[in-house]
Amino acid sequence: MATVMVVDDEERVRTLLAKSLSSQGHTVVTAASASAAIDRLESKSVDLVVLDLVMPGLGGLAVLNALNEGKKTTPVIVLSGVTDVASRVEALDRGAVDVVSKPFSLTELLARVRRNVGLTRSVPDDRCLDVGGIRLDVGRRRATFRSVSASLTEREVSLLAHLMRRAGQVCHREELLHDVWQLDFDPGSNVVEVCVGRIRAKLGQDIPIETLRGVGYGLYEDA
Numbered sequence: 490m491a492t493v494m495v496v497d498d499e500e501r502v503r504t505l506l507a508k509s510l511s512s513q514g515h516t517v518v519t520a521a522s523a524s525a526a527i528d529r530l531e532s533k534s535v536d537l538v539v540l541d542l543v544m545p546g547l548g549g550l551a552v553l554n555a556l557n558e559g560k561k562t563t564p565v566i567v568l569s570g571v572t573d574v575a576s577r578v579e580a581l582d583r584g585a586v587d588v589v590s591k592p593f594s595l596t597e598l599l600a601r602v603r604r605n606v607g608l609t610r611s612v613p614d615d616r617c618l619d620v621g622g623i624r625l626d627v628g629r630r631r632a633t634f635r636s637v638s639a640s641l642t643e644r645e646v647s648l649l650a651h652l653m654r655r656a657g658q659v660c661h662r663e664e665l666l667h668d669v670w671q672l673d674f675d676p677g678s679n680v681v682e683v684c685v686g687r688i689r690a691k692l693g694q695d696i697p698i699e700t701l702r703g704v705g706y707g708l709y710e711d712a
Contacts (some may be wrong), residue, residue: 490514491536523547542569553583639691652708
C-alpha cells in the first residue's frame with residue numbers, strides 16, 4: 490500500500506487519521522506543523538499528503554510551495570475549515586488535487602485518499618507551443634503575446650497549454666476541471682474563471698481566449 494503523510498496541528502486529527510489509514514494498509518507518518526512536514530518531505534518520500542490548510546506559524550500553503558519548488562509531484566489532499574472560497578482556490582492553484590471541508594466525513598476522506606493514491610500531479614513538459622500569436626515555453630513557464638512576456642504559475646501554464654493544444658475547439662468547464670485540476674467534480678467555485686482572468690491580466694485582455702458563457706472557453710486565432 491501507500492505511505493501517507495498527515496499534517497495537522499490537532500493531535501486528535503492526526504491520531505484519528507493515522508489509525509484509520511493504517512487500518513486500510515497504509516504506512517502513516519505525521520507532522521504537527523508545516524515546517525516539520527517540509528523537513529520530513531525533504532528527507533522522506535511519501536505517496537500522498539493529507540494537509541491541514543490553517544495551522545499556527547506556517548500554513549498549509551507553505552507545504553504546497555515547498556513541493557512545487559522541489560518539483561515534487563506528490564498529490565496533496567487539503568483539509569480546510571476555511572469558508573473563504575479564495576483560500577481553497579489558492580490551494581488548488583498551488584497544486585492540491587482535492588479539498589475536503591472540516592469537519593470531514595472519515596468515510597469520504599478515505600475514499601478520496603484511495604482515489605488519489607498513485608496519482609502524480611501534472612507537471613509541464615519542455616515543449617514550446619506557438620498558437621494564435623501566443624508563444625508558450627512550457628518548461629520555463631513563460632508566455633509571450635505580442636510585446637508582452639510574463640511568467641506563469643504551473644496551473645496557468647497547464648490551462649493555457651490545454652487551450653492552445655485544443656485551439657479552435659470548445660473546452661467545456663468540466664473538461665478543464667478534470668484535465669487541468671484533476672477534479673472529477675465541480676468544487677462550486679470560480680477556479681477556472683479566476684485562472685483565465687490571471688492569464689489575461691498578465692498577457693493582455695486581447696489575448697485570443699474566448700469566454701463561452703455557461704459552457705467554457707476556447708482559443709481562437711481570430712478571436
